Amino acid sequence: MTHASKDIIEKIHRYWRAANYLSVGQIYLLDNPLLKKPLKIEHIKPRLLGHWGTTPGLNFIYVHLNRVIKEQDLDVIYICGPGHGGPAMVASTYLEGTYSELYPDITQDESGMKKLFKQFSFPGGIPSHAAPETPGSIHEGGELGYALSHAFGAAFDNPDLIVACVVGDGEAETGPLATAWHSNKFLNPIHDGAVLPILHLNGYKIANPTVLARISAEELSQLLRGYGYKPYFVEGSEPMAMHRSMAETLDTVIGEIKAIQQEARRKGKATRPQWPMIVLRTPKGWTGPAEVDGKQVEGTWRSHQVPLSQPADKPAHVKMLEKWMKSYGPNELFDAEGRLVPQLSEMAPQGDRRMGANRHANGGLLLRQLRMPDFRDYAVEVPGPGEVQAEATRVLGQFLRDIMKLNMDRRNFRVFGPDETASNRLDALFEVTNRTWLAQTEPGDDHLSPDGRVMEILSEHTCQGWLEGYLLTGRHGFFSCYEAFVHIVDSMFNQHAKWLQVAQDEIPWRRPIASLNYLLTSHVWRQDHNGFSHQDPGFVDLVMNKKADVVRVYLPPDANTLLSVADHCLRSRDYVNVIVAGKQPEAQWLDMDAAVRHCTSGIGIWEWASNDRGSEPDVVMACAGDIPTKEVLAAVSMLRQHAPDLKMRVINVVDLMTLQAKEEHPHGLSDYEFDTLFTTDKPIIFAYHGYPYLIHRLTYRRTNHRNLHVRGYKEEGTTTTPFDMLVLNDMDRFHLVQDVIDRVPKLGTMAAYVRQEVRDKLIAHHHYIREHGEDMPEVRDWKWSTG
Numbered sequence: 001m002t003h004a005s006k007d008i009i010e011k012i013h014r015y016w017r018a019a020n021y022l023s024v025g026q027i028y029l030l031d032n033p034l035l036k037k038p039l040k041i042e043h044i045k046p047r048l049l050g051h052w053g054t055t056p057g058l059n060f061i062y063v064h065l066n067r068v069i070k071e072q073d074l075d076v077i078y079i080c081g082p083g084h085g086g087p088a089m090v091a092s093t094y095l096e097g098t099y100s101e102l103y104p105d106i107t108q109d110e111s112g113m114k115k116l117f118k119q120f121s122f123p124g125g126i127p128s129h130a131a132p133e134t135p136g137s138i139h140e141g142g143e144l145g146y147a148l149s150h151a152f153g154a155a156f157d158n159p160d161l162i163v164a165c166v167v168g169d170g171e172a173e174t175g176p177l178a179t180a181w182h183s184n185k186f187l188n189p190i191h192d193g194a195v196l197p198i199l200h201l202n203g204y205k206i207a208n209p210t211v212l213a214r215i216s217a218e219e220l221s222q223l224l225r226g227y228g229y230k231p232y233f234v235e236g237s238e239p240m241a242m243h244r245s246m247a248e249t250l251d252t253v254i255g256e257i258k259a260i261q262q263e264a265r266r267k268g269k270a271t272r273p274q275w276p277m278i279v280l281r282t283p284k285g286w287t288g289p290a291e292v293d294g295k296q297v298e299g300t301w302r303s304h305q306v307p308l309s310q311p312a313d314k315p316a317h318v319k320m321l322e323k324w325m326k327s328y329g330p331n332e333l334f335d336a337e338g339r340l341v342p343q344l345s346e347m348a349p350q351g352d353r354r355m356g357a358n359r360h361a362n363g364g365l366l367l368r369q370l371r372m373p374d375f376r377d378y379a380v381e382v383p384g385p386g387e388v389q390a391e392a393t394r395v396l397g398q399f400l401r402d403i404m405k406l407n408m409d410r411r412n413f414r415v416f417g418p419d420e421t422a423s424n425r426l427d428a429l430f431e432v433t434n435r436t437w438l439a440q441t442e443p444g445d446d447h448l449s450p451d452g453r454v455m456e457i458l459s460e461h462t463c464q465g466w467l468e469g470y471l472l473t474g475r476h477g478f479f480s481c482y483e484a485f486v487h488i489v490d491s492m493f494n495q496h497a498k499w500l501q502v503a504q505d506e507i508p509w510r511r512p513i514a515s516l517n518y519l520l521t522s523h524v525w526r527q528d529h530n531g532f533s534h535q536d537p538g539f540v541d542l543v544m545n546k547k548a549d550v551v552r553v554y555l556p557p558d559a560n561t562l563l564s565v566a567d568h569c570l571r572s573r574d575y576v577n578v579i580v581a582g583k584q585p586e587a588q589w590l591d592m593d594a595a596v597r598h599c600t601s602g603i604g605i606w607e608w609a610s611n612d613r614g615s616e617p618d619v620v621m622a623c624a625g626d627i628p629t630k631e632v633l634a635a636v637s638m639l640r641q642h643a644p645d646l647k648m649r650v651i652n653v654v655d656l657m658t659l660q661a662k663e664e665h666p667h668g669l670s671d672y673e674f675d676t677l678f679t680t681d682k683p684i685i686f687a688y689h690g691y692p693y694l695i696h697r698l699t700y701r702r703t704n705h706r707n708l709h710v711r712g713y714k715e716e717g718t719t720t721t722p723f724d725m726l727v728l729n730d731m732d733r734f735h736l737v738q739d740v741i742d743r744v745p746k747l748g749t750m751a752a753y754v755r756q757e758v759r760d761k762l763i764a765h766h767h768y769i770r771e772h773g774e775d776m777p778e779v780r781d782w783k784w785s786t787g
Contacts, residue, residue, distance in 0.1 A: 003071060004247040012063050012243050014333060015095070015347050018340060019059035020287055021328040022091035025113070026120035027052060027306060028321060033113040034330055034338055039322035044311050049121035050128045051084035053304040054168060056286040057200050058088035062355070063347070064246045065164055066096070068254055070349045075160050077473075078355045079139045080130040081147030081177075082168035082200065087120065087128070093135040095340055096348035098356030102135055102509050110338030132502045132510060135356035138363070138472040140495045145174035146465045151195045152183035153469020154360060156455075157411040161193035161360055161473075162257065169201045169210035176461035176492075181227040183462065184275055185439040188450045189264035191411065194257045197229065197277040202284035204301035213281070220279065230256070230274045235281040237299075242282070249278055270450035272438040289324055292317075363474030364511020364573075370413060370476050371406035375399055375567040379592035380559045385608055386587040386633070386784030392559040392626070393480075393521050393583040396566055397426035400478060403570070404453060405432045407476075414470060416455045416463045417480040422446075424480045424521045425583040429454055460488040467516065468496055476514040476570065483520040483580065484527065484536040493539075497546045497576050504549055504574055512573035517566075520580045523689070524713055525627040528722045535717035535725070537690035540656070543578050544694060548665035553578045553656040555689055557629040558588045560595035561654055568599070580689060582626045584722075587784065589629070602655030602667055605677065609633055609650040609784075611640070617649035618744050620678055621736075624653035625689025628712075631726060632687045634733035637785050639740060642754045643747055646740075651677055659698040671703065680704050683743035687731055688712040709739055723775040727765060734758040734765075 004012070025033060027050035032043040058080060069076050080089050093099045094116055099106055106112045106119075119125030126133050129141030139150045151165035171177050187195065203213040212220055217233065224231040232249045236242050253276035260273045285303020290296070293314075297307045308324070311317040335341055352359050359365045378399045380390045400415060407413040415421065415429060422430075434452030441448050455466055460481060467477045496516060503510040520539060527534040543551050552575050556562040562581045569577040589606075590598060598604050607613065623632040629652055636648055653659065657667035659674075669677070678684055680703045688695050692710035699705050716728040726732035737758050741751045768776045 003251055004067060008067065009240065009243045009247065011344060011347055012067060012247070013239055015063045015344050016059055016239075017328040018333040018344060019063065019088065019091045019095060020056050021325060021330050021333065022094060022113070022116070023055045023059060023087035024052070024325055025117045026050065026087045026090060029117040031114060033117055034110055034334060035322065035325060039318055041311055041315075041318055044318065044321070045122065046312070048306045048309055050087055051305050052087070052288055052307055053204070053284040054082040054085050054200065054202060055088045056288070057202055057280060057282045058082065058085045058166060059092060060242070060246070060282070061164070061166055061198055061200075061280065062088065062092040064243075064250055065355065066348055067247065068250050069353055069355070070347070072254065073353065074162055074254070075353070075358070075360075076162045076164055076355055077138065077154065077358045077361045078136055079147050079151045079154075079163060079165040080137065080141055081139070081144070081166050081171045083141050083144050083171070084129045085141055085166075086126070086130055086134065089130045089134045089137060090116070090120065090126070093356030095345075096354045096356055098135045098354050101357070108339055113338050132499050132507055136358060136361045138361050138469065140499050143491060143495055144168065144171040145176035145461070146180075146468070146492060146495075147171060148177055148180035148195070148197060149183060149462045149465020150469035150472070151197070152180070152187060153466035154473045155187060155193035155195050156414065156466070156470055157191060157475065158193040158360065158473065159191055159261075162254075163193060163195045164198060165195055166198045166200055169199065169203070169212050170205040172199060172212050173210065176459070176465065179457075179459040179462050180465060181229075182457065183466070184228050185272060186436045186455065186457070187275070188270045188436070188438065189261050189273060190268065190270045191451070194261065194275065196253060196257065199224075199277065199279045201279060201281040202286070203299070204284050204304060206304050207301050224277065224279070228272070228274060229277040231277050231279050233279045233281070237283050237286065239287075246280070252276070253278060270438060287327070289320055292320065360473045362509070362511055363472050364513050366474030367511070367513060368410065368412060370403060370570060371410070372567065372570065373399070373402045373406065375563040376592050376596075378563055380588050382560065382588045382591040385589045388588050389585045390559045390588050391425050391583055391585050392556070392562045392581050393519070394425040394428070395559040396519070396562050396581070397428035399563055399566065400426060401428040401432055404429055408432070408453075412475045413477065414453050414455055414475070415478045415480070416467045418460050418463055418485070419456050419458045420480060420482060420522070421454050421456060424519070426480060460485060461492065464489040464492045468492070471513050471516060474513065478517050478519065478570070480519040480521060482534065483523040483539065484534045486518065486520055486539045487536065490539070490542055493542065493576065497550050500574050500576065501547055501550045515569060515572045515575040515577050517569045518576070518578045520578060521583045523580060523582055524717075525689070525725055526582055526584050526722060528720050528725050531719040532717040535713070537580075537713050540578060540580065540690050541694050543576065544656070544698070546576070548657070548660070550574070551576050551578070552667070553580075554654055555580050555625045555656060556599070556654055557623075557626050557652055558586070558590060558595070560588065560590050560592050561599050564596050564599040565654065580625065586626055587630060598652070599654050603651065603653045603658040603669070603677070606650045606652055609636055610648060612647040612649045615647055617679065617682055618647045618746060619740050620649045620651060620682055620684040622651040622653065622678070622684055622686040623688075624656060624686075627726070628687035628689055628731065631731060631733045631736060633784055634782055635736035635740070638733060638737055640786055642757070643750060646744065646747065656698070659695065661701060675703050678702070678704050682707065683740075684708045685736055685739045685743070686710045687736060709743065711736065711739070721769045721773075721775045723765065723779045724769055727762065734761050
């Protein structure tokens, strides 16, 4: 039985009516917010934008959560999965008072209500979904599929938090959401909070029925039980009966959540329970117009957006809208000044127990600095450039291991990745923690534990969603991924980057959060064994489309620069940091002091590889990325042997943003600085890790752009040898030498002999790999030398 009395149920119903009234008002009204005057066309927005269909169900859930929060003093955040649920989230946070506290001009009276209505989906106003502007939100509702993974990310390491996650039945058809159901196999009832999924079945998407609404209740129940949940069904359309059913169900599931956690915490043993969830089946567009222009609306796809969409052309629609809004009884809900009547306002929780004011939904309020060891303590000893080899990401793994160890008691740092932590050479982490796992285990399983802090599931979507939820609720994380397959989360990156941009630029009450840090490894130049499908460096191009305030891209050439970059990224706030670094044994170029100086600048001349000091160079040899750096140095070494009088300047780029103009990015070089490095008239041969066009895009306004020649990946690949990958894309040392020959006239007649030698080398390479299946010894065993 529910704790909610008949009186409470009646108040819940009235509060729900108030939320629905405010939601309809946001979609339609410019003026006359309390309908004190007969509604006229001039009171209605000229462009009607918004989504009604999902809104009454979202309001219904919100008010019922308010009751249990207040009665049981619960810590709850609300994740609104349905894409355009903004009217509900804004209405509910306005009713509880949070909205007016954060936006003081939106007062809780008639004047404030008018502003609340006008701003919705209006120029200079707010979006139609649960956006960063929406109090209590950590989930951008503009794109579907991520609500559940965000919810679990928020619950990890938050033992007292309940995350109520509304999953729309349209959203439930997406791949990311379908996989995210499995997150319950990673939730530890001792140390983590709880996720309460609420699958909202209202039957339709924009124009079609939803799959889960059109299968039998038995089949749906079996599906959800198969995922490991215990579903409770709340179904119907009669409001009072639905309120009683929802209240009773919420009391039951909250009780089960508490019992699961109490038992696990009392015994100190984490097993995987059958977590409860709710299936809420309501009509789409519930309480809206039943019929418009002779066609059924309520309970159909026609209620998805704006049910009465032509008031300017159809005066009857104005009357219908007025009747619809008055059906909620606004004069019974709001006083003459437009304030919610006291017996309803007291229904909301107080302070930060309000879901719109919950501190977890503004994670920067809870963020604590990571305890960080000194990255210099992990330095690779480099007595001279190229004299030692190391696996850069394996060195990084030792640094991450000790960060994990130092923060174990705080439980505020996790490492995420799709089953690739060991493959990406970060397995030193397993010296101090395990992989999180609450499903079955068998003898021989490797580093699985309910208390593990490495999060692995073979779904980039779920890993990213977990990490975003973790970051947005005030913690720190690190995401490693194969470079080619990080594209799977392209749109998720877009959403998160846009969230950060809006939060930084427009929402002062949102506190900075820890940056989202990507490590892209197993990269294009060392995916020779996996073949063409694994060869794609294009994620960086996508990232570079975002505003300078949000994104950073780093290409450290060796282990010590990788350590310096990683330390910087993990200390940063409100960025998306992308680090590209290989995991294979490679030559190390800089000792730690030099690495720190180089990374601090982001770009610089490698004097030890150059020979132009005190004079103008004949050619600038630039590189960005570990393998391009190696090939440029090999080309420079060859040219020094064959053309010792050739003056070469070697420039390495760690921070890709330095190539942009200073006016476009805070890390960008001024034109003077750029010209000083790259000259104003000398040829530049630039070996770049990714697609060459990006370098041109970043530098097209520079003085010497006309002399810039970029080599990079040009979509040539196969299963072959590492060096052949470079040859296929004309980024090998021999092609780089040819590029210099073609662009430096002073080489004169010598050029013909050098050209013939590199041509012969390329022919020899072609035959050798096809006979022996590996690269030539002179390539495999090459070491840096100036003579």
